[in-house]
Amino acid sequence: MTTLVTPAVPGPGQGEPPGAAPSLRPGMLPGMIPPDAQAPRPRRSWGRRNAVWLVLLPIAIVVAAGASSFRVWAFWWPVGLHHEVDRVALGEPAHLAGEYYDAFGLDVPERAQTTVLREIDATVTSVEQVDQLPAPEYGDPVVIPDGSVAYAVQVHFAAELRTDLSLCQITLVAEDGTRYGDSTTDVLGSSNRCSTPEAEGFVSEQPEWEVTSFVLADPGAEITQVRLGFGGPEHVTFELP
């Protein structure tokens, strides 16, 4: 920061009695030191004079970038499947482990306001195109719309009892990166895609279980992966042959 006016610093030989009207030259305020009173010094080059700041500048840029980088983990990282913790082939078990914060403890009250480690073993056993969708638990039957094809994704799960299964996403990823069915609600209106249809609540009730989830896709899409996650950031990927 450059200041135009510095506080009055009585220099050597400038100690006049305060209060007395000094005879200053026009344009000068009391306490100012005439420019020609400075001791003549050899001028150093601009680079030498500002060397400290020139060194500090890149450091400041790095610090500033680091300070604002909290947005990446605060806003982007937790929202979406950004951390692949396991990648296996179709038919092989994948281990999905990730922590989440349980704010309310809706299904398991003692977990309220704690960070919970969720560990699930999942195996995608088959991904097949189907001609018809089964009748949904609630509501009218869903007909596969014109211009769409439907896939049935079968997943086998194994986890401790009362593992939270809410926000489950079973996504088919096409070769071009299109994500089919990445909503937490599937085509039949189920909003708990990793639970069996008869399950009550959002936690697992058996040590092992199997679900079939239906996903609409474009007819020409070449499905290459299945992604499984619970809102993220951790997820597992199953590669289709």
Add this chain to the structure above:
Amino acid sequence: MRHGRRRITWKGTALVVGAVTAGCALVTYLPQDAGVDTPFIVEGEVGETLDLTYAKLTVTEVRVADTLTGLSEAAAAGGTFVVVDATWRATQGQTSFGGAEVTDRQGRRFWPTNQAGCSTSASAQPGYAWRTTYCFDVPRDALAGATVRLARGGQSEDHAGQRRDAVAVIDLGITPSEVDTLWEAEETVSPEAPGYAPASAGGSEG
């Protein structure tokens, strides 16, 4: 370190004031926002399928109505309702389409109503086409040459949600000579609930 032991001069003051003024002028008058704010506008007409990178969009039909009837209520237009049927087909992942606005020749903007089963937004995933009906209450002098602007970003706060993003602007195809007929027609439209579009995003009506 050298301290600023300098005298205040008219020249120095003018320099500082001038520099600040010049800076303000640059910030005010240079179109600096254009580079960060302008959306990528994809223009089209009714029946055409537009590629917005995140979705394919087709406006399939445009109608006018004096009255909209829904399941629980009927809505009467202050002017006339422009009813826009659109089909969204998401192409990347689950997407919410929050922007729907009609603009007239004078630059006035009109927002949709959520009355009588009309939608003000939509949400869809890849793999299917999703049909949505928007209803805009507009005055007579807004009809000719009006366009509809649809996007995933919302239009509130001066299209803040649409910055640097693809936006479709579709000419509703209303010519000045048609205005009288459209205005006087006493149509009643029952907007269909949003749902799977009968055909693919090709724009053909089923």
Add this chain to the structure above:
Amino acid sequence: MKHARNDGPDLAFRLGRRVVTAVADDMSTTQRVVAGVVAALVAISPFGAWNEVEPQADPLTVGTPVEVGPFEVTVEKAATADELGHLVPAPGNHMLAVVAHVTNTGEVPEYSSTIGEAIPAPENVGIIPEAPLGEPGTVTEAAPGTGDAPDGADPAASPSPDEPGLPSASVVNIEDGTSIRILNPGLTYRVALIWEQSDTFSGDVIPLRIMALEWIEESAGSLDNEYWLLLDEVAFAGQIPVEPAKPAPDADAGAQ
């Protein structure tokens, strides 16, 4: 104390003169003039020199259009009714509706809440306060309205002298009876602003105020830009005659 009394002003004067002398002694004439003007401007600031002249509320009459922010508002009438569509009053109350023609004269849509907030509930006419405070059961037959509006302030309807938190009106499009949310530009809607009113009110006029709205292009205090700010300033005020309750309120709404 004698010394202090005599010395006080003298000392201040001497000190002041010293300061002025010290500052002004070596100034050029131009600098002195500029400094003098600046000192004068600073000196008059505490006395409200920069305050805007307080505007007076303009009269509000039935049938005369007034400009309220982005709207042109013409109050048509006020009327009472037993119930209006889905708005059903509690026992001992009725609905009070102010019928107005509202036109959005701007270029962009406006929310109906903007006009709802700009026309606050009339005071001292027994409007039922916000839900937690408004106990319909507290309304008694004591002090029935006397006929003119200010006296219609019945102590029964509002236990405390200043009525707490009057609700903002429900804005209903009269033509179809639906709650209207968006007012698009260039359109005129005949709307009813509806409040619940105690039956103890029996006046034939209500005092209606319309508050001023100010366009905020860029807010200095918040990050919000480009909106209509409701000012705590009455732009229009007047007495609006109330039509008595009719047997069929819906017919009343659709009659005109």
